[in-house]
Amino acid sequence: MAAFTIALSGLNAASSDLDVTANNVANANTVGFKQSRAEFADVFAAGAVNLNTSAIGEGVRLSTTAQQFTQGNISTSGSNLDLAISGDGFFTLKDPSSGTVYTRNGQFAEDKSGDVVTASGAALQVYPPTGTGGFNTGALSNLNLQTAQSQPLATTAGTVILNLPAGSTVPTGGAFNPADPTTYNQSTSTTVFDSLGNSFPATFFFTQTATAGKWNVNMTVNNVLNATTDTLTFSSTGAVTPAGSGSLNFPGFTPTDGAAAMNMTFNFNQSTQFGGGFGVTSIVQNGFTTGQLSTVSIDPTGVVSAVYTNGRSTQLGQLALANFPNPQGLKQLGGTNWSETFTSGTHISGTAGSSGFGSIQSGALESSNVDLTKELVNMITAQRAFQANAQVISTANQLSSAVINIQH
Secondary structure (H helix, E strand, C coil): CHHHHHHHHHHHHHHHHHHHHHHHHHCCCCCCCCCEEEEEEEECCCCCCCCCCCCCCCEEEEEEEEECCCCCCEEECCCCCEEEEECCCEEEEEECCCEEEEECCCECEECCCCEEECCCCCEEEEECECCCCCECCCCCEECECCCCCECCECCCEEEEEEECCCCCCCCCCCCCCCCCHHHCCEEEEEEEECCCCCEEEEEEEEEECCCCCEEEEEEEECCEECCCCEEEEECCCCEECCCCCCEEEEEEECCCCCCCCEEEEEECCCCECCCCCCEEEEEEECCECCECEEEEEECCCCEEEEEECCCCEEEEEEECEEECCCHHHCEEEECCEEECCCCCCCCEEECCCCCCCCEEEECEEECCCCCHHHHHHHHHHHHHHHHHHHHHHHHHHHHHHHHHHHHC
């Protein structure tokens, strides 16, 4: 009887439906997992011209197991290297055994060589920075966190904003001597850096001359007096005069650590000579020491920056995202990874926040998109379908037995 084979196909279909549901339930807590849906088609045999209007179907078959790439919930985590895509797109990975693969699982960590990798060792891919700014979107490279020190920069320029008291008198101590406070009126200090990143105290000394509004400016670096004496002149309104003449150069300090000789220019053009006390508003210089990697920041467009302890930052790359004309055609590889197929179409490369791609959230993960409530309902439906088809087989068996009994 055809009922046996038809009901058997129904049992197989219900079993496949239950298998898909079980896989979804098992991965309800798998980061970046995308649920699947069992889709079925009827089986029907008919002649070439289909003239038999009384033909009966021959059962059901599993047509496809369709992946569902809906957005999963995004929850925060405690690691900057945990990444979530809010919207369309996949992270691009370079797997040692499978080549280029794609994932929505943003659980990344740093390996012993500094590469950012998944738990299985696949390296996260970025567009490398160019020498002129921006990123080379025509090439891919492993995201590597530079653990080396950030290079120092020697101080070459700075800006000093202060007020020198109007009406100051000429010091009584004679020729300028940085060790004798009676030979100058005011002083203030800052820190400067040589080409090797070593820091030195630098002190400015201000001495009122016999000409009202005219000051001598001297500088020591690491208690070594610079041979140059510069002058600042202020107008009757308390501003530097002539306008723009407040850039003072202090060359010739040679560090003893083997660094290059230092030549520094400080801009005093915003300084003033008003009545009242001596006051320093700010001293800023452009040098900095070496820095150790402090943290990694990733912005919503996927730009990865290394932040160092000296306050500097370096762009390491921009996350390379990919999308597909038909994501359901991607081949599942396990480990929440997919590979490109003919059915999925050729990948489309891009960056987060651009057309067709979602944004990146650092310190967050995308949860599985499995709806447990829905899966439990599907489980009950598959169970009843299985029971019903089993009942059909039981009934067909009873009919067959009755026919056999009649013959006897």
